Amino acid sequence: MMKKNWLLLTTSVVVLSACGGSSESNSAPKFDQANYSLALKEDASAKITVSAKDDNGDKLTYSLSNAPANATATIDANSGEVSYVPTANFNGDDKFTVAVSDGTAVTNVEVTVTIEAVNDAPELALDKLLVSGGEVKKGTLAATDIDGDSLKYELTKAPKVGAMVIAADSGEVTYTIKDIVSIDDAFTVKISDGNGGEITKQLSLGTSLATNADRAYYYYAWDKSHLKQAQKISDGLKDDVVNSSVYSSLVSGYSNAGFSDITESILTGDAITNQITRASAYLSAANANIRLGNKNKATDYLVKAQQLYSEQLATNGIATLDAGFFPSLATAYRAMGDDNGATQAYSVMDLVMNSIGEGTEARRLFFRFNFYVDDLVADYEETKAEQDRLAALEQTERLLRFTPRIGYSTNFADQKYSSVTLVAYDYVIEKFITLNEPERAKQALAQALALYGYVDYDSNYSVAADPYADTTKNDYVFTVPDFAAHMVTLYPSVDISSLTEIAKGSIFFDFVKDSIIGDAEEALTFARVRASTSDQQAVDIVVANKKSDDLRQHFTELVAFNIRTKGAAIYMIDQGRYSAADALAQEALTLIQSDEYLAENRSSFSFISGESGCGRLVRVYEQLERLSAGNGYSEKAKSTAKVCGDLMLAHFNERKTDSKGNLLVSTKEAVQAAAIVAKYLTRHGHTETLNAVLASANSNIELLKNDISDSENLTKEKADRYANLAVELARGGFFSQAQSFYDSALAEAVKIEETTSAASVGNFTRDLFNGRRRADSSYLQWIEAINANENAAQRVQNRQQAATILAKHLDKVIPFIATKSDLIKNEEYVPFAAIYTYLGDTDRALTIAQDEALGELEKASIEANVARNLASADAFPSSIVASVDTDNDGKPNFFAPFATDEMISDSGLVLDEDSDNDGIKDEEDPSPLVKNN
Structure with missing residues (x-):
């Protein structure tokens, strides 16, 4: 029996056996003792000698005939000495049998063993x-x-x-x-x-490094983590403004990573000196804790954020108000299911807004808040989700309540009149209409028209005429056509001719009356479309309004001109009548392929194959597919994209003139037309047509020399065209081809930097980066297009590849700057360092900062920008579940602590088990973040 505390018992049992020999005169050997016993302690060893005699005087030999079960025993054959070594940690009883032989006969004796238990010390194998x-x-x-x-x-x-x-x-x-x-x-x-x-x-x-939390901690403890680098640089600057900004971002980074102690120490410490910034940091930490499920901590931070912000508004005035702060606060409360907290946040905001007197501050606040609400409305238009509609509606109602506080303007005669207030009402009414809230829109319209003295047309919305209405008619009558259009939209049966009464008495009446009628008639068409009861009726209403001498306007009425100028198809989408939108789009597609339309618009690729023509129809079908998948809209988007490509190749594939030699299509426009359709052809898989379009683009880029004689301007234009093609192809998802075009753009840029004047060196590269020359060909647009890629890992890899290539280009340009004067270095090094920083090459930016030509101010500017960017660095900006990718392979080092399996799956991201890409898994790698070759 193993390891029990037994009393020492000694028992011997001897069994003797005699085996007969071949001769009757031989006697079997005899042991000296009838019993043998052995006693010892656990983990000790012992010896015992057994002896026997033989009456015949024969030589005796000893052996083990039955070995012990819980020990190792050996015996000296001549002397009979037995060495007994028990199994480690065994205690209790054991036995073995010894045999003695005279060569003829054998005798056995059993030896019993008792082993006393001894206490063992604990063991810890871990080092x-x-x-x-x-x-x-x-x-x-x-x-x-x-x-x-x-x-x-x-x-x-x-x-x-x-x-x-x-x-x-x-x-x-x-x-x-x-x-x-x-x-x-x-x-x-x-x-x-x-x-x-x-x-x-x-x-x-x-x-x-076994868990997600372990991997996160290991990274953030690393002295090269983006947050530690940011903190180190910021601390070295001793700049309160920079420190406040950087440490606010540190709060966001650490709180989202789940580090509550360091988050708390920053929030309550003295690094953030700007209290508005501190309030925003508390809000950021609250949102992180909501995602982590720490509702009590989140509530505490929200309360502190609101208190700090309110105190600062009271101290510094309303000019410091961020229009989105209180709505963001309320959104956070609602995310926790705390409707009372959300109501309180909005109540504070309303109190602040109502405390503002009429005038400049009220106007500024309105438009800041209006931009915020615009984004909410845009979200609803994209998703058509009811929760998004209600969120936008709530804030639009707040805009309406605040609008009267904008007050009056004063003319040269010191007379009051309404101007900005009317613009505000126009914005509010348009939002209510988009949100399918006609009754609220009617209320806003009544308030607006009362400013012109036009009242009592609807007993449900009775508003007193404004005392300064006559002055308003004379000084700001030009918004009347907009309100006339709203009137028709909301009251389709209104007599259009009567709407000129709104402006009657104005000294500018004759200038606006036709616009009033025109805008009202156009609005009436859309009002009737909204009221139509079938898809065909909707189409017939728009077609009945067609003017054969303005087919471009007819296309706009059928579909849209752009995001702000909507047509019937977009209004149908707003109403959820997707099949009606499809019918209107098909009518428009037939229109833009007609000889009459092509003849009218033959000099405008935008109106035919581009974004205000065929491209707009592709986008309509793409939106319909998002909103109502499975109804054939995807196939219609694809077939329409093919039409766009064919139209471009037929009408905008080269420089064109009319019969009199007048320019219809320039070489540059031919390239631009190709870029636009390339996006849609790529997105919808028309490889053959795409190849023809790109061949046309390349050919026309070479032909630009026929239109541009100056070599530097020619090189710049070629660079712009290549870059524009890259941006549009990236928007379509053809990233490898897009990168090839951007490489060509950078090659042209190097030629410019090599030959340009000392005063201009670096300018083109900077402009190509930020889009100052061409917004549609900037590097920032190129990265934005890459970020739209749905494949998260591919998105990161494409962005890193693009950044690496641009950084190599910068490396070619920097030597040109290095040969110039200190004045030029001071002008160029700072923005170039900023570009390196944007690309993630902060080491290169900091190296530039050490150039002796730079002054202390320029050096500090570079370092501050690096610190801010590091503090907010995010390798996966399109996803909240991850932010760190040390080897830029598109795989995160770890996931956010709040990320569920479903969230991770939806993100498309896969954990990187080898964070330094050295072929050794992180758990087995002694330096998992640093590649050792």
């Missing part, structure tokens, strides 16, 4: 404890005791950094670190079994 988790880490000391005793654990020497607690009974280790630091420490633990057995052992301490 290094890997703790797991974030700021509070866990680990377990799993000691063993062969006796089965209950063990006690005691920390006898703590680590140098952090606080450690070891649970006495379980050995669970809780290790808390106030600062985020790399763990390379040691501690000593004593383990006892209560029976006098104990061990004391020093263990090294490290961090595990």
Whole structure:
């Protein structure tokens, strides 16, 4: 029996056996004792000698005839000495049998063994404890005791950094670190079994990489993490403004990573000196805690954010108000299901807005808030989700309530009249109509028209005429056509001719009356379309209004001109009548292919194959597919894209003139037309047509020399055209071909920088980057197109490839600048460092900052920009579930602590198990973030 405390018992049983020999005169050997016994302690060894006699005087030989079950025994054949070594940790009874032989006969004797139990000290095989988790880490000391005793654990020497607690009974280790630091420490633990057995052992301490939290902590503890780098640079600048900005971003980064202690220390520390910034940081931390499920902490931060912000508004005035702050606060409360908190946040905002007097501050606040509401309305137009509609509606109602506070303007005669207020009402009415809220729009319209003295046309919305209406008619009558259009939209049966009464009495009446009628008639068409009861009726209403001498206007009425100028198809989409929108789009598609339309618009690729023509129809079908998948809209988008390509190749594939030699299509326009349709052809898989379009584009780029004689201007135009093709192809999803065109653009840019004047060196590269020359060919547009890629990993890889190539281009340009005067270096190095920073090459930017030609102000500017960018760096800006990718392979080092399996799956991202891309998995890599060749 193993390991029990037995009293020492000694028992001997001897069994004698005699085997007959071949001769009757031979006698079997006889042992000297009838019984043999052996006693020893656990894990000791012992010897015993057995002896026998033979009456015939024969030579005797000893052997083991039955070995012990729980020991190893050996015997000297001549002397009979037995060496007995028990199995480790065995105690209890055992036995073995010894045989003696005279060559003829054999006699056996059994030896019994009793082994006394001895207490064993505990054992701990571990030499290094890997703790797991974030700021509070866990680990377990799993000691063993062969006796089965209950063990006690005691920390006898703590680590140098952090606080450690070891649970006495379980050995669970809780290790808390106030600062985020790399763990390379040691501690000593004593383990006892209560029976006098104990061990004391020093263990090294490290961090595990087994869990998501472990990987996150390891990265943020690294001195090269983007947050630690930002903090180090910012601290070195001693600039309160920069520090406030950087540390606010640090709050966002650390709180989203789940590091509550360091988040709290920054929020309550003195690094953020600007209290508005501190309030925003509290809001950011609150949102992070909502995602983490820490509602109590989130509520605490929201309360502090609101208090700080309100205090600063009271101190510094309404001019500092961020129109989106209180709505964002309310959104956070609602995300927790706290409607009372949301109501309170809006109540504070309303109180602030109502405290503003009429005039400049009220106007500024209105338009700041209007931009915020525009984004909400745009979200609804994109998704058509009811929750988005209600969110936009709530804020539009707030805009309406605030509009009267804008007040009056004053003319040269010191007379009051309405102007900005009317513009505000126009914006509000348009939003209500888009949100399908006609009754609210009617209320806003009544308030607006009262400013012109036009009242009592609807008893449901009775508003007193404004006392300054006559002055308003004379000084600001030009918004009347807009309100006339709204009137017809909301009251389709109104007598259009009567709407001129709104402006009657104005000194400008004769100038606006025709516009009033024209805008009202156009609005009436759309009002009737909205009221139509079938798809065909909707089409017939628009077609009935067609003017054969203005087919371009007819296309706009059928579909749209752009995002703001809507046509019938878009209004049908707003109403959820998708099949009607399809019928109108088909009518428009037939129109733009007609000889009459082509003849009227033959000099405008935009109106035929481009964004205000065929391209607009592709976008309509793409929107219909998003909103109502499975109804054939995807195929119609694809077939329409093919039509766009064919129209471009037929009418805009080269420079064209009319019969009199007048220019219809320039070479540059031919390239632009190709770029636009290339996007749609790429997106919808028309490879053959796309190849023809790109061949046309390349050919025309070479032909630009026939139109542009100046070599530098020619090179610039070629660069712009290549870059524009790259942007549009990226928007279509053809990233490899897009990069090829952007490479060509950069090659042309190098030629410019090589030959341009000293005063202009670097200018073209900067303009190509930020779009100052051409918004549709800038690097920023190129990256925006890449970021729209739905494949998250591919998005990161494409962006990194683009950044690497542009950085190489910058490396070619910098030497040109280096040969110029210190004045030019001061002008160019700062923006070039900013571009490197944007590309993620902060080391290169900081190297530029050390150039001796730069002044202290320029150096500090570069470092501050690097710090701000590092603090807010995000490798996956289109996803909230990850932000760090140290080897730029499109795979995150870790996921956000709040990310669920479903969120991760939806993101399309896959965890990077080799964060430095050295072929060794992180858990097995001694330096998982640094590649060692």
